[in-house]
Amino acid sequence: MTDFSPPRGTQDLFPPTSDRIERLRRDASALARTYGFRPAETPAFEHTDLFVRGVGESTDVVTKEMYTFEDKGGRSLTLRPEGTAPVVRAYLNVRQSLPTPFKAYYVVPMFRHERPQAGRMRQHTQFGVEIIGTTAPAADAEVIALADSFLRGRGIERMTLHLNSIGDEKCRPAYREALTAFIEERSDRLCSEHRERWKTNPLRVLDCKREECRTATEDAPRSIDHLCEECRSHFETVQEGLREEGVALQVDHRLVRGLDYYTRTAFEFVSEVLGPTQSTLCGGGRYDGLAEALGGEPTPGIGFGLGLERLLIALEQEGVALPEPEAGVFVVALGEAARSEARALVRALREEGLIAETAYEDRPLKAQLKMADRSGARSAAILGEKELAEGVVTMRRLTDGQQETVKASEVGSWLKG
Ligand SMILES: [Zn+2]
Numbered sequence: 016m017t018d019f020s021p022p023r024g025t026q027d028l029f030p031p032t033s034d035r036i037e038r039l040r041r042d043a044s045a046l047a048r049t050y051g052f053r054p055a056e057t058p059a060f061e062h063t064d065l066f067v068r069g070v071g072e073s074t075d076v077v078t079k080e081m082y083t084f085e086d087k088g089g090r091s092l093t094l095r096p097e098g099t100a101p102v103v104r105a106y107l108n109v110r111q112s113l114p115t116p117f118k119a120y121y122v123v124p125m126f127r128h129e130r131p132q133a134g135r136m137r138q139h140t141q142f143g144v145e146i147i148g149t150t151a152p153a154a155d156a157e158v159i160a161l162a163d164s165f166l167r168g169r170g171i172e173r174m175t176l177h178l179n180s181i182g183d184e185k186c187r188p189a190y191r192e193a194l195t196a197f198i199e200e201r202s203d204r205l206c207s208e209h210r211e212r213w214k215t216n217p218l219r220v221l222d223c224k225r226e227e228c229r230t231a232t233e234d235a236p237r238s239i240d241h242l243c244e245e246c247r248s249h250f251e252t253v254q255e256g257l258r259e260e261g262v263a264l265q266v267d268h269r270l271v272r273g274l275d276y277y278t279r280t281a282f283e284f285v286s287e288v289l290g291p292t293q294s295t296l297c298g299g300g301r302y303d304g305l306a307e308a309l310g311g312e313p314t315p316g317i318g319f320g321l322g323l324e325r326l327l328i329a330l331e332q333e334g335v336a337l338p339e340p341e342a343g344v345f346v347v348a349l350g351e352a353a354r355s356e357a358r359a360l361v362r363a364l365r366e367e368g369l370i371a372e373t374a375y376e377d378r379p380l381k382a383q384l385k386m387a388d389r390s391g392a393r394s395a396a397i398l399g400e401k402e403l404a405e406g407v408v409t410m411r412r413l414t415d416g417q418q419e420t421v422k423a424s425e426v427g428s429w430l431k432g
């Protein structure tokens with residue numbers, strides 16, 4: 016084996032990227048916790064049928080992008096392409112033991128066989144949340160506010176929240192009919208893909224990024240003009256909730272999700288600094304019909320998915336200085352007696368929650384300082400014969416070589432200060 020690169024479309028998360036992704040993972044979990052969400056993780060693979068039913072047979076994800084394989088028992092399994100269907104499946108499996116509504120979050124890998132390009136990988140890390148068991152518009156506002164707070168809190172400024180309501184099983188058929196009649200008259204002006212196939216899913220045409228479809232549907236009927244009373248009031252309350260949270264939004268009539276179990280709220284946070292095909296930082300919405308599509312009791316829900324690798328690219332594009340990983344101290348020991356003292360110091364510092372290391376073998380001072388530098392430590396604690404005799408440690412800042420003598424017992428507070 017001479018090629019050590021990872022499979023096409025994937026990446027190894029190694030320093031410094033791994034430090035940054037890990038930081039985002041922790042920030043995501045910590046923030047979701049403050050909103051009362053609890054961790055919920057499902058297996059990385061599921062029965063293929065779950066995604067066929069739960070993502071939709073006619074979607075690109077299911078027809079083109081799934082990693083599907085047969086296991087040794089002849090079962091068809093698929094690597095998880097998205098998080099909602101698995102979490103709803105798991106919820107239906109153990110719902111009796113869970114609170115209602117159930118608020119779940121996860122930070123897990125997703126797999127899609129896409130054409131690899133910047134910001135679109137075959138495996139990526141997704142932060143997702145779901146609120147299962149309520150139709151209340153306050154839940155929609157909370158989920159969207161959480162995504163907004165996470166993105167802004169990381170430093171994203173140049174983004175827009177797109178929001179729409181696509182109605183429910185009561186009012187959508189009439190909208191679909193109006194849209195169908197509209198497109199029927201202009202179907203010859205659609206892009207090559209939709210000219211033939213638009214009838215299977217007319218809503219998808221609104222979503223098409225190609226110029227022909229965009230122009231042809233400029234004055235297309237809007238879903239919000241066809242909402243029933245309940246859906247209209249739901250949509251208004253979601254917007255009020257967002258105003259209360261101070262989250263700016265833009266109603267986007269093209270934001271549709273073409274499957275029947277998606278209902279009412281649909282939203283996307285779109286970055287202004289990423290290319291048009293990968294500008295969505297976070298997408299989500301309501302899926303009140305999903306549990307039934309999976310064969311379970313009717314159970315409403317809302318959630319979002321947010322890719323961390325893409326967020327990292329957006330942060331770089333916006334020129335946000337990425338948080339440095341926490342820096343520790345490298346204890347440099349000179350001589351055998353000092354080495355055992357150094358190990359004791361490292362133990363004590365670790366117990367205080369500080370990052371501390373020392374060399375495994377005896378080395379000259381210069382070599383140990385070089386190791387300290389490479390380890391990512393910010394300072395070195397030097398223990399030589401003189402220091403041992405006086406019960407002190409020489410603390411050296413690695414950035415500028417400044418040194419200071421500190422009592423051995425006070426190294427921890429010196430580092431924290
Ligand atoms: Zn099109």
Ligand SMILES: [Zn+2]
Pocket residue numbers: 182183184185186187242243244245246247
């Ligand atoms: Zn409705």
